[in-house]
Amino acid sequence: MLDQDLFIAGWGHSRFGRLEDQSLETLVVSVADQALRCAGLEPGEVDAIFLGQFNAGLHPLAFTSSLALQVSPDLFGVPATRVENACASGAAAVHQGIAALLAGTAERVLVIGAEKMTHACPATVGSALLGADYELAGHQSETGFAGIFASVATAYQDRYGPVSDALGAIAAKNHRNGVHNPYAHLRKDLGAQFCQNISDANPVVAGPLRRTDCSPVSDGAAALVLTRDRLPHASVEPVRIIGFAQANDFLPRGSRDPLVFRGSEAAWWRAHEMAGTYLADLDLVELHDCFTIAELILYEAIGLTDRGKGRMAIDNGWVTPEGCMPVNVSGGLKAKGHPVGATGVSQHVMAALQLTGTAGDMQLPTASLAAVHNMGGLAVANYVSILESTG
Amino acid sequence: MLDQDLFIAGWGHSRFGRLEDQSLETLVVSVADQALRCAGLEPGEVDAIFLGQFNAGLHPLAFTSSLALQVSPDLFGVPATRVENACASGAAAVHQGIAALLAGTAERVLVIGAEKMTHACPATVGSALLGADYELAGHQSETGFAGIFASVATAYQDRYGPVSDALGAIAAKNHRNGVHNPYAHLRKDLGAQFCQNISDANPVVAGPLRRTDCSPVSDGAAALVLTRDRLPHASVEPVRIIGFAQANDFLPRGSRDPLVFRGSEAAWWRAHEMAGTYLADLDLVELHDCFTIAELILYEAIGLTDRGKGRMAIDNGWVTPEGCMPVNVSGGLKAKGHPVGATGVSQHVMAALQLTGTAGDMQLPTASLAAVHNMGGLAVANYVSILESTG
Numbered sequence: 001m002l003d004q005d006l007f008i009a010g011w012g013h014s015r016f017g018r019l020e021d022q023s024l025e026t027l028v029v030s031v032a033d034q035a036l037r038c039a040g041l042e043p044g045e046v047d048a049i050f051l052g053q054f055n056a057g058l059h060p061l062a063f064t065s066s067l068a069l070q071v072s073p074d075l076f077g078v079p080a081t082r083v084e085n086a087c088a089s090g091a092a093a094v095h096q097g098i099a100a101l102l103a104g105t106a107e108r109v110l111v112i113g114a115e116k117m118t119h120a121c122p123a124t125v126g127s128a129l130l131g132a133d134y135e136l137a138g139h140q141s142e143t144g145f146a147g148i149f150a151s152v153a154t155a156y157q158d159r160y161g162p163v164s165d166a167l168g169a170i171a172a173k174n175h176r177n178g179v180h181n182p183y184a185h186l187r188k189d190l191g192a193q194f195c196q197n198i199s200d201a202n203p204v205v206a207g208p209l210r211r212t213d214c215s216p217v218s219d220g221a222a223a224l225v226l227t228r229d230r231l232p233h234a235s236v237e238p239v240r241i242i243g244f245a246q247a248n249d250f251l252p253r254g255s256r257d258p259l260v261f262r263g264s265e266a267a268w269w270r271a272h273e274m275a276g277t278y279l280a281d282l283d284l285v286e287l288h289d290c291f292t293i294a295e296l297i298l299y300e301a302i303g304l305t306d307r308g309k310g311r312m313a314i315d316n317g318w319v320t321p322e323g324c325m326p327v328n329v330s331g332g333l334k335a336k337g338h339p340v341g342a343t344g345v346s347q348h349v350m351a352a353l354q355l356t357g358t359a360g361d362m363q364l365p366t367a368s369l370a371a372v373h374n375m376g377g378l379a380v381a382n383y384v385s386i387l388e389s390t391g
Numbered sequence: 392m393l394d395q396d397l398f399i400a401g402w403g404h405s406r407f408g409r410l411e412d413q414s415l416e417t418l419v420v421s422v423a424d425q426a427l428r429c430a431g432l433e434p435g436e437v438d439a440i441f442l443g444q445f446n447a448g449l450h451p452l453a454f455t456s457s458l459a460l461q462v463s464p465d466l467f468g469v470p471a472t473r474v475e476n477a478c479a480s481g482a483a484a485v486h487q488g489i490a491a492l493l494a495g496t497a498e499r500v501l502v503i504g505a506e507k508m509t510h511a512c513p514a515t516v517g518s519a520l521l522g523a524d525y526e527l528a529g530h531q532s533e534t535g536f537a538g539i540f541a542s543v544a545t546a547y548q549d550r551y552g553p554v555s556d557a558l559g560a561i562a563a564k565n566h567r568n569g570v571h572n573p574y575a576h577l578r579k580d581l582g583a584q585f586c587q588n589i590s591d592a593n594p595v596v597a598g599p600l601r602r603t604d605c606s607p608v609s610d611g612a613a614a615l616v617l618t619r620d621r622l623p624h625a626s627v628e629p630v631r632i633i634g635f636a637q638a639n640d641f642l643p644r645g646s647r648d649p650l651v652f653r654g655s656e657a658a659w660w661r662a663h664e665m666a667g668t669y670l671a672d673l674d675l676v677e678l679h680d681c682f683t684i685a686e687l688i689l690y691e692a693i694g695l696t697d698r699g700k701g702r703m704a705i706d707n708g709w710v711t712p713e714g715c716m717p718v719n720v721s722g723g724l725k726a727k728g729h730p731v732g733a734t735g736v737s738q739h740v741m742a743a744l745q746l747t748g749t750a751g752d753m754q755l756p757t758a759s760l761a762a763v764h765n766m767g768g769l770a771v772a773n774y775v776s777i778l779e780s781t782g
Contacts (some may be wrong), residue, residue: 063528070643083472099490103492251461262467
């Protein structure tokens with residue numbers, strides 16, 4: 001159990017989407033500025049900065065840690081570090097921020113996740129994302145990372161039977177949720193029928209995954225202020241971090257059972273052990289639905305269903321906002337968008353909004369305990385945080 | 392003052408140079424394995440892994456944190472994180488490792504720095520390194536990062552008078568030192584006359600910098616085991632970390648006086664304040680001589696001379712192994728080589744060898760206190776560690 005206070009004391013979030021008028025720098029600066037104002041902190045009060053960004057060739061500037069210093073001349077000398085764990089780079093930054101607080105090297109940490117993607121041509125984006133795969137990095141692939149998760153979906157169906165309709169239902173749920181998220185990239189309730197079927201408007205990207213089974217390429221950024229103490233001038237109630245864990249798995253695909261996200265399971269149980277909580281205690285989960293098959297398998301990894309039974313969670317409506325375990329009320333990566341480095345930080349912001357009752361049209365009636373799950377690669381880098389309302 | 396024990400309990404180091412028979416993975420795995428054996432640790436006893444690597448397009452695999460898990464199947468589930476701060480990525484990994492120890496999230500941390508560069512064509516290497524510059528990232532440049540430091544050298548000479556001979560003397564010192572370093576890329580005593588003059592064998596890279604004023608492009612890796620306790624089965628005496636600090640400066644060049652490495656100064660003084668030490672207490676300094684002009688300006692930044700008087704340190708022989716303040720006894724980046732992400736970790740290994748009396752032909756007669764300085768960009772990300780012998 002954590003014997004120290006750890007708070008999310010403020011946050012900022014850009015709209016996710018095709019943000020042609022924003023650069024990586026303006027995204028970083030704007031969410032950092034928002035988070036500081038929200039926390040009621042002056043820039044000069046920040047002790048450390050962590051930036052989560054994948055990059056991998058998406059942006060020519062390959063040394064981005066100090067971009068956040070552009071917020072204010074008062075940030076001279078503040079330690080700023082970029083951390084990268086592929087699509088979990090955002091949570092990596094959050095967890096390094098937590099470590100800085102616990103280490104006593106910082107009292108007030110600014111955490112930022114950011115990615116600018118839509119300016120790059122599809123081939124560059126595909127190549128950058130494939131850079132996260134041990135086997136395919138540097139190689140050509142028609143289907144990119146979708147192809148990797150498509151092979152997981154195929155293997156899943158081979159082992160457990162058809163789930164194409166369940167995947168479509170997951171997509172439809174997240175699109176329906178995303179309508180209520182003002183930050184989301186895609187805000188359209190596409191409906192189950194559209195998501196469950198192949199059509200001109202919903203073609204196969206990599207069989208059996210349709211376009212609606214894949215998260216979009218997005219620009220965006222999100223930021224948090226992490227502290228040991230409640231801040232006197234904050235404009236929000238803080239959220240308490242009561243558990244956190246990271247577990248990495250081996251990179252070569254042959255070392256992992258693709259249908260068991262073993263690293264995600266390990267991070268999940270460790271974080272709950274630290275928090276002293278169980279799945280049933282949670283009011284919501286934000287988890288890493290880069291592809292709908294990932295969300296399906298994660299239902300199993302977090303213990304919501306047995307292995308091979310993930311579809312029960314969507315078939316029975318458990319994971320809808322009205323269900324017993326709302327998953328991705330924000331719309332998830334699927335509808336909110338997936339600016340790689342921003343995602344993990346964004347998930348923490350989405351949970352914080354719920355836990356402080358400030359989620360607007362997304363707000364759940366009861367939200368006092370949330371879990372956030374962010375992963376890099378095919379469950380290679382896995383992070384889980386358990387967050388609690390202080391209200 | 393640090394009120395807790397922090398030890399470097401073991402280390403590993405590859406040869407630096409053109410290592411055609413090594414991949415990034417074999418480099419990472421071999422130094423990690425060496426460091427664990429040196430520390431007398433089983434892989435399963437490692438609590439956390441930090442990898443410092445710049446990459447920036449040098450290597451197609453853009454998600455490298457878990458490469459170290461290839462050391463052993465027992466490393467499943469260990470949190471592994473890549474940190475990047477350009478040429479200070481190595482020290483960034485070391486300092487994140489320290490934070491994990493202080494945070495209590497780990498008792499035994501494996502820190503690795505690695506870079507594979509020589510397989511890439513010169514244009515790719517140049518473009519990757521320019522990725523660390525805010526103004527030139529993504530642009531063409533005939534002279535690359537050498538051009539940036541050349542403009543610093545020109546500005547320095549405009550303000551303080553000619554130093555071309557002093558730069559040549561710094562190069563000659565580091566090349567002479569490198570002869571005794573079995574890990575060094577370049578092991579030839581080129582002599583002051585060669586380094587101080589332009590010739591067919593020593594052409595201008597970017598005026599006034601000659602080839603001998605620039606560190607080479609190298610492959611290599613280094614690793615450390617960091618612990619809170621002395622390890623019972625270690626094959627070396629541990630080295631104590633008594634001070635550490637990081638300071639970032641603004642990215643745009645217009646925000647910085649290029650002749651004052653203000654961020655390096657800040658990190659230097661903070662680390663000494665934590666350690667309760669002064670320059671005069673040190674027996675050696677390993678500092679970031681990516682270009683000879685950097686070493687010259689760093690003599691001033693660390694307080695060895697007044698501003699504009701850096702050449703006194705080399706003219707008077709203070710910084711030779713026989714002098715009052717030996718700098719880069721290892722040969723520095725200049726002779727040892729500069730595999731970007733490996734450099735900061737390597738500098739800690741070089742200091743550890745000296746402090747444990749195991750530096751072989753490099754060994755100084757007295758070495759009980761050392762400082763390590765590693766920087767990214769033109770003094771944008773700056774790290775200093777103060778290390779003490781336990782013997």
